[in-house]
Amino acid sequence: MRGQHLSTASPSPRPVPSSPAQAFLQAAALHEQGRLWEAEQLYNAALRADGRHFGALCRLAAIRLQQSRFEDAAGLFRRALKTERDSADAHQGLAFALTGLERLEEAVRHYQRAIALRPGFAEAHNNLGHALQRLGRLEAAMAQYEQALAFNPAYAEAHGNLGNALHLLGRHDEAIGQYERAIAIRPDYAEAHWNRGNALRSLGRLEEALAQYQKAIELRPHYAEAYNSLGNTLRMLGRSEDALARYRKALDVRPDYVDAQVNLGAALGALGRQQEAIAEYERALAIDPHDCNALSGRGHALARLKRHSDAIASFERALAVDPEHIDSLTGLMLAATDTCDWARTAKLRHRAIARVTAGQLVDPFTFLGYCSDPSLQLACAKTYIRYKVPELPPRLWSGGSWRNDKIRIGYLASGFHEHPTGYLSAGLIEIHDRSMFQIIGISAGPDDGSEIRARLMRAFDQFHDVRSKNDREVAALIHDMQIDILVDRTGYTANARSELLACRPAPIQVNYIGFPGTLGAEFYDYVIADRIVLPFDQQRFYTENIVHLPDSYLVTDSKLAIAASAPSRRQAGLPEHGFVFCCFNNNYKITAPVFDAWMRLLQRVDGSVLWLLRANAAAEENLRREAAARGVDPARLRFADRMKLDAHLARHRLADLFLDTLPYNAHTTATDALWAGLPLVTCCGEAFAGRVAASLLHAIGLPELATHSLDEYEALALRIATDPALPRRLRDKLRQNRTTCPLFDTEKYRRHIEAGYVKMWELWQRGEPPRSFAVDPLIDAAGASFGELDGGAAPAGRAGPLMAGR
Numbered sequence: 001m002r003g004q005h006l007s008t009a010s011p012s013p014r015p016v017p018s019s020p021a022q023a024f025l026q027a028a029a030l031h032e033q034g035r036l037w038e039a040e041q042l043y044n045a046a047l048r049a050d051g052r053h054f055g056a057l058c059r060l061a062a063i064r065l066q067q068s069r070f071e072d073a074a075g076l077f078r079r080a081l082k083t084e085r086d087s088a089d090a091h092q093g094l095a096f097a098l099t100g101l102e103r104l105e106e107a108v109r110h111y112q113r114a115i116a117l118r119p120g121f122a123e124a125h126n127n128l129g130h131a132l133q134r135l136g137r138l139e140a141a142m143a144q145y146e147q148a149l150a151f152n153p154a155y156a157e158a159h160g161n162l163g164n165a166l167h168l169l170g171r172h173d174e175a176i177g178q179y180e181r182a183i184a185i186r187p188d189y190a191e192a193h194w195n196r197g198n199a200l201r202s203l204g205r206l207e208e209a210l211a212q213y214q215k216a217i218e219l220r221p222h223y224a225e226a227y228n229s230l231g232n233t234l235r236m237l238g239r240s241e242d243a244l245a246r247y248r249k250a251l252d253v254r255p256d257y258v259d260a261q262v263n264l265g266a267a268l269g270a271l272g273r274q275q276e277a278i279a280e281y282e283r284a285l286a287i288d289p290h291d292c293n294a295l296s297g298r299g300h301a302l303a304r305l306k307r308h309s310d311a312i313a314s315f316e317r318a319l320a321v322d323p324e325h326i327d328s329l330t331g332l333m334l335a336a337t338d339t340c341d342w343a344r345t346a347k348l349r350h351r352a353i354a355r356v357t358a359g360q361l362v363d364p365f366t367f368l369g370y371c372s373d374p375s376l377q378l379a380c381a382k383t384y385i386r387y388k389v390p391e392l393p394p395r396l397w398s399g400g401s402w403r404n405d406k407i408r409i410g411y412l413a414s415g416f417h418e419h420p421t422g423y424l425s426a427g428l429i430e431i432h433d434r435s436m437f438q439i440i441g442i443s444a445g446p447d448d449g450s451e452i453r454a455r456l457m458r459a460f461d462q463f464h465d466v467r468s469k470n471d472r473e474v475a476a477l478i479h480d481m482q483i484d485i486l487v488d489r490t491g492y493t494a495n496a497r498s499e500l501l502a503c504r505p506a507p508i509q510v511n512y513i514g515f516p517g518t519l520g521a522e523f524y525d526y527v528i529a530d531r532i533v534l535p536f537d538q539q540r541f542y543t544e545n546i547v548h549l550p551d552s553y554l555v556t557d558s559k560l561a562i563a564a565s566a567p568s569r570r571q572a573g574l575p576e577h578g579f580v581f582c583c584f585n586n587n588y589k590i591t592a593p594v595f596d597a598w599m600r601l602l603q604r605v606d607g608s609v610l611w612l613l614r615a616n617a618a619a620e621e622n623l624r625r626e627a628a629a630r631g632v633d634p635a636r637l638r639f640a641d642r643m644k645l646d647a648h649l650a651r652h653r654l655a656d657l658f659l660d661t662l663p664y665n666a667h668t669t670a671t672d673a674l675w676a677g678l679p680l681v682t683c684c685g686e687a688f689a690g691r692v693a694a695s696l697l698h699a700i701g702l703p704e705l706a707t708h709s710l711d712e713y714e715a716l717a718l719r720i721a722t723d724p725a726l727p728r729r730l731r732d733k734l735r736q737n738r739t740t741c742p743l744f745d746t747e748k749y750r751r752h753i754e755a756g757y758v759k760m761w762e763l764w765q766r767g768e769p770p771r772s773f774a775v776d777p778l779i780d781a782a783g784a785s786f787g788e789l790d791g792g793a794a795p796a797g798r799a800g801p802l803m804a805g806r
Contacts, residue, residue: 020049024056036063054083054090061093070100088118092127099131107131122152129161138165156186163195170391172199190219194226201233204472209233224254228263235267238468243267258284262293269301277301292318296328303331306616308339330363337369337588339618340626345370346592356380361387364492368517369588372663372686374541381520382543384492388499392523393472395504396479406438407761410483410506411460413514414445414495417453420668421489421513423645426452427557427746429459433754440483442466442474445495466497475503484508484764485757488524491515508760508770511544513554516667516689518542525770526760528753529553532695533688536772541687545770547760549752550777551742552699554692556671558746563650572654573638578607579721582655582678584640584648585669587612587619589661595623597714598659599630605721611655614639652676656727657720662710665693674700675744679730681705681720683713699743702734752777 023046031039040063046056061076077094084090095110111128115121129144145162148155163178179196182189197212210233216226231246244267250260265280281298284291299314312335318328333352336344349370352362356376360383367380411429415421432439441460444467447453457463462481466474474497478486486506490496491514501509502523511519511527518527520543527534527544530553534546569576581601583590590612602608614620624634640651649672652658658673660666660682666673670693673680682693684706694706707713720726742748755775763770 020046020053020056023049024053024059028055028059031059031063036066039063052079052083054080054087057083058087058090058093061097065093065097065100068100070097073097074101086117088114088121088124091117092121092124095124095131096127099127099134104131104135108135120151122148122155122158125151126155126158126161129158129165133161133165133168138169141165154185156182156189156192159185160189160192160195163192163199167195167199167202170202172202175199188219190216190223190226193219194223194229197226197229197233201229201236204470206233206237206470210237222253224250224257224260227253228257228260231260231263231267235263235270236470240267240271256287258288258291258294261287262291262297265294265297265301269297269304274301274305278305290321292322292325292328295321296325296331299328299331299335303335303338306618308335308616308618311335312339312341312344324360326361326363330366333363333366333370334588338586338616340587340590340595340622341618342592342622342626356383359383364517364520365515368687368689369664372690374517374538374687377517377687378520378541378543381492381518383520385498385519385521389502389521393503396475397504397507401507401765401767402482403765404438404482404484406434406436407485407757408438408440408481408483409757410440410442410478410481410486411489412442412444412478412486412497412501413489414443414493414497415489415514416441416443416456417446417448418450419445422452422456423560424513424555424557424668424671425489426455426459427559428555428750428753429456431747431750433750434461437754437757438462440464440481442478444474444490444497467495471497471500472503475500475505478505479503484761485510487512488519489514491517491519507764510760516692517687518544528756529688530695531774532684532698533691536774539772545772547756547772548774549749549756550775551749551752552695554667554671554696555749555753556675556744556746558744560649560675561646562676563646566647566650566653569654572640572651574611574654575607575609578609579605579657580609580611580655581605581657581659581717581721582611582652582673583659583661583666584611584613584652584672585661585666587615587623589664589666590623591662592626593710594659594661595626596630597710597717599627599632600714601659601717601721602627602632602636604718608721609636609638610659611638611640614641648672649676652678657681657717659717660693660713663687663690665690667692670696671743674734675738677731677734677738679705679720679727679734681707681713681717683707683710696743699741700734701737701741702730705730 023042026042030042040060043056043060046053057076057080061073064073064076074094074097077090077097080090081087091110091114095107095114098107098110108128108131111124111131114124125144125148129141132144133141142162142165145158145165148158159178159182163175166175166178176196176199179192179199182192193212193216197209200209200212210230213226213230217223227246227250231243234243234246244264247260247264247267250257261280261284265277268280269277278298278301281294281301284294295314295318299311302311302314312332315328315332315335318325319332333348336348352367352370353376355362356379362380364381364384367377371377413421429439438461441456441463443465447465464477483506485508487510488501489512491511492498493514498519498521504523509524511524518541522543524544526547527542528547528549530549530551533553536546539546574580581598598610602610620639624637627634627637652673653676655678658678658680660680662683663685665682670680674696680693680697682697682705684691684694697703697706707716738744752775759773
């Protein structure tokens with residue numbers, strides 16, 4: 001080869017050993033020098049001469065362990081034990097090989113035999129601990145690591161393994177101490193630095209974790225796991241582009257590293273680069289076709305691209321591999337409802353209810369659309385929060401009280417952007433009484449640069465974007481600001497941060513609007529509701545104390561703009577004549593029983609159409625097919641494209657009646673319809689999510705449009721559609737009530753919710769525990785009376801700090 005200088009001299013032949021003993025000695029010397037191939041030849045030569053040569057068997061087995069040829073190693077150690085049955089080393093070696101083969105119980109027995117033969121065998125104690133740890137017996141594993149350290153206190157690997165067990169038990173501070181001891185013994189111990197980084201990351205000490213991963217890489221430049229962990233931590237810090245580079249470096253080092261490939265796909269997906277994400281998931285699946293995380297990640301990316309059929313196939317492949325893979329089950333449940341695939345949702349409903357009944361994990365928000373039983377919703381939420389927060393972290397607020405100049409309200413939300421709750425909330429945030437309250441925004445969701453985000457940022461007294469901060473950091477920020485009442489506007493929806501509330505950063509913590517149900521957690525004190533969405537007799541299904549606002553619990557914004565002009569019916573793809581039933585709810589809320597009623601209405605109202613929101617091709621195809629199956633021309637289903645909010649509100653004028661869904665009602669969508677002047681018919685469900693539209697109708701003075709069975713719902717809709725005068729009367733009443741009834745009276749709503757906040761604050765200041773109560777509709781925060789759950793009245797004099805600064 002070019003550049004090589006080859007000697008023309010013949011290599012000196014290695015002397016042929018004259019006996020198995022001589023062959024073994026030469027092989028052992030070569031083995032110590034790392035010349036494994038040559039050593040292997042001589043060990044085999046010794047064994048050809050003496051198949052029972054104990055040393056050659058064990059040494060050749062050790063080479064097989066280095067090569068990860070565990071089956072061959074196990075066979076050699078078994079042969080060695082036939083020669084010397086009481087060799088502690090051979091039992092330990094066999095156990096090590098069995099561990100590599102995942103035959104862990106058998107490995108444990110051989111480690112125990114090695115220890116019985118040599119009680120001070122530190123390596124066997126350490127390795128036994130590892131096998132026990134792999135079996136999930138962490139306390140027993142820790143005892144073995146401690147035994148190893150009792151015999152050899154300078155055993156760095158045993159310190160590291162003890163740290164790993166403590167880390168898995170959530171005892172991260174103790175784990176860090178063990179890693180530090182391991183590093184003190186062996187400063188070049190790259191794995192200990194990596195594991196220390198993992199423990200620091202679990203404690204939310206992300207910058208320190210980064211430093212440990214960098215140190216591990218400095219010690220071992222081709223440390224793929226450290227690059228992968230570095231990428232994960234950078235993502236947690238919001239540095240997604242930097243994370244991509246680290247995942248790619250991990251893959252440069254180890255091209256078959258599936259975890260890094262999957263993480264790269266997830267990072268690309270989070271950046272909105274779904275096609276690239278799918279390509280990375282495909283690469284991971286080319287390495288391991290059964291990797292559930294890759295299958296699930298690909299499914300979610302496909303769903304975001306509205307390729308729902310492909311997404312469903314990917315989720316189902318993952319669940320065929322691991323039926324307990326919760327991310328895939330959640331993805332499948334969402335995709336099935338998003339596409340109105342009711343045959344699949346029926347099967348998934350039984351599966352989800354069975355899981356919740358058995359105390360198994362199901363995503364609570366997804367479950368709301370599958371089951372309206374409030375007792376099961378509570379069970380679902382409790383299981384979920386135990387999974388998310390298996391052990392409560394140390395409380396930041398541990399009792400006592402303080403007094404700020406004004407009551408400090410912190411709104412934590414992921415929807416401070418172009419999001420329904422963002423539009424609902426802006427007016428309230430702007431008009432909160434600043435003489436009594438300081439209003440602080442804590443944003444966990446995206447910054448989309450929208451007008452509504454800018455409006456919200458201006459409305460708050462302080463605004464903190466906390467996306468790049470971990471839960472402990474955000475909790476510390478909230479506690480350091482001495483926020484009196486922390487209002488969680490997200491619950492268990494996208495970008496939820498319920499784990500930070502587990503740190504108890506504020507003395508009063510409230511579940512409000514974001515999640516229409518219980519959060520099932522002991523660290524939420526109140527849920528804001530009203531007498532319709534959540535009657536007091538449902539308290540047993542809520543871990544939070546119920547607070548009733550006098551009208552509807554749902555805030556609205558009376559400044560919401562409606563475009564001055566609307567398209568014609570022809571321009572909107574609607575018939576110029578005929579009754580237009582409308583439902584602009586997301587497709588996932590449309591269920592078969594409700595659709596049955598809709599189709600019967602179309603059959604009974606000549607020339608009528610059903611106007612729905614266009615979401616994805618699969619849903620449209622399924623809905624048209626379901627209409628045909630019910631004897632309705634699929635062409636009578638019309639689909640509206642998405643558009644800017646003011647124009648969307650204006651086109652409501654083209655419809656005659658909004659038909660609500662069950663078990664999950666229209667919420668913000670219902671306020672849109674009512675604000676735009678479109679009457680709405682609803683059916684009250686069993687639980688919070690299915691009773692919101694009824695609450696809104698009562699607050700707008702149209703309680704007669706809230707029914708209590710699907711039969712009543714269908715009959716009322718039919719009566720409205722077949723009585724030419726009735727739709728006009730309803731529109732006229734709605735137009736009048738919009739300015740006179742409470743639903744769109746943001747100022748009145750402000751007084752009521754502030755009264756609720758003051759009541760919560762006063763109970764805390766008096767050292768009393770939280771309790772359910774109803775805000776008196778006649779008294780606002782400047783007054784002195786609140787209706788109690790037991791029907792009595794408790795005085796609520798003007799609070800001390802509310803006078804400050806006035």
